[in-house]
Amino acid sequence: xxxxxxxxxxxxxxxxxxxxxxxxxxxxxxxxxxxxxxxxxxxxxxxxxxxxxxxxxxxxxxxxxxxxxxxxxxxxxxxxxxxxxxxxxxxxxxxxxxxxxxxxxxxxxxxxxxxxxxxxxxxxxxxxxxxxxxxxxxxxxxxxxxxxxxxxxxxxxxxxxxxxxxxxxxxxxxxxxxxxxxxxxxxxxxxxxxxxxxxxxxxxxxxxxxxxxxxxxxxx
Numbered sequence: 001x002x003x004x005x006x007x008x009x010x011x012x013x014x015x016x017x018x019x020x021x022x023x024x025x026x027x028x029x030x031x032x033x034x035x036x037x038x039x040x041x042x043x044x045x046x047x048x049x050x051x052x053x054x055x056x057x058x059x060x061x062x063x064x065x066x067x068x069x070x071x072x073x074x075x076x077x078x079x080x081x082x083x084x085x086x087x088x089x090x091x092x093x094x095x096x097x098x099x100x101x102x103x104x105x106x107x108x109x110x111x112x113x114x115x116x117x118x119x120x121x122x123x124x125x126x127x128x129x130x131x132x133x134x135x136x137x138x139x140x141x142x143x144x145x146x147x148x149x150x151x152x153x154x155x156x157x158x159x160x161x162x163x164x165x166x167x168x169x170x171x172x173x174x175x176x177x178x179x180x181x182x183x184x185x186x187x188x189x190x191x192x193x194x195x196x197x198x199x200x201x202x203x204x205x206x207x208x209x210x211x212x213x214x215x216x217x218x219x220x
Contacts, residue, residue: 001015001016001017001018001021001023001105001137001138002015002016003015003016003086003138003140005083005084005086007077007078009081009082010077010078010080010081011077011078011082011083011084012031012075012076012077012078012084013075013076013084013086013102013103013140014073014074014075015073015074015075015076015103016071016072016073017037017065017066017067017071017072017073017074018067018070018071019067019068019069019070019072020066020067021066021067021106022064022065022066022067022105022106023064023065023074023103023104023105023106024062024063024064024065024103024104024105024106024110025062025063025065025074025076025102025103026062026063026101026102026103027041027061027062027063028063029063029076029102029103030063030065030074030075030076031075031076031077032074032075033065033072033073033074033075034067034069034071034072034073034074036067036068036069036072037065037066037067037068037072037073037074038065038066038067038068039063039064039065040063040064040066041061041062041063041064042061042062042064064106076102076103076140078102078142079142080142080144080210081144081145081208082142082143082144082145082146082147082206082208083143083145083146083147084102084140084141084142084143085140085141085142085143085147085166085167085204086138086139086140086141087133087138087139087141087167088137088138089108089133089134089135089136089137089138089139090135090136090137092169092170092171093132093133093134093169093170094132094133094139094167094168094169094170095113095130095131095132095167095168095169095170095172095174096130096131096132096133096141096166096167097130097131097165097166097167098129098130098131099142100131100141100142100143100166100167101131101139101140101141101142102140102141102142103139103140104133104137104138104139104140105137105138105139106137107135107136107137108133108134108135108136108137108138108139109133109134109135110131110132110133110139111131111132111133111134112129112130112131112132113129113130113131113132114129132170141166141167141204143166143204143206144166144206144207144208144209144210145206145207145208145209146206146207146208147166147204147205147206147207148204148205148206148207149202149203149204149205150202150203150205151199151201151202152172152197152198152199152200152201152202152203153199153200154199154200155198155199155200156198156199156200157196157197157198157199158196158197158203159177159194159195159196160194160195160196160197160205161194161195162176162193162194162195163209164195164205164206164207164209165195165197165203165204165205165206166204166205166206167203167204168197168201168202168203168204169201169202169203170201171199171200171201172197172198172199172200172201172202172203173197173198174195174196174197175195175196175198176193176194176195176196177193177194177195177196178193178194179193179194
């Protein structure tokens with residue numbers, strides 16, 4: 001598989017496959033493709049896996065595209081202004097926010113990931129249920145706004161506003177902390193909770209979460 005990420009504010013990834021190679025996308029993920037690309041819609045495994053995807057914010061069904069000749073191409077576009085992130089999960093598993101998934105190689109497994117701490121799920125903005133990608137190969141994720149990458153040392157802590165954490169390596173721990181000071185919590189505009197991540201590991205931050213932008217339009 002070869003790929004190239006193109007575009008500016010609304011990017012897309014153009015993927016070129018060798019004959020017989022497959023790429024899995026979210027339902028409706030294809031923007032354009034070669035005429036000879038073969039498409040099949042399925043549950044991507046067992047019914048349990050399909051239900052897991054539904055819980056994590058994705059469709060129960062996914063589309064599988066198979067190249068029937070050398071050099072078949074498929075393009076997948078983002079649905080929101082931002083960036084497309086290509087991550088090789090061969091090095092270590094990746095945990096991502098729900099609805100981040102765009103596409104994955106066949107050798108990459110997508111499964112449900114439960115937050116171990118209930119507070120993180122109920123108040124963290126990222127949600128109680130996230131997505132976990134393992135195996136070998138590339139997964140493509142959609143990032144809202146600009147992408148910031150940070151490598152955290154062991155024990156290093158970073159505080160983020162809820163919703164800004166897009167993805168992290170499995171070694172990073174994640175929890176929710178309350179904003180200190182009643183006045184800060186009530187009048188600071190940041191809400192009652194923040195996201196606390198602790199290294200070691202890598203995190204990917206998005207500068208403009210859809211949830212934050214949607215909240216601006218609800219302001220009266």
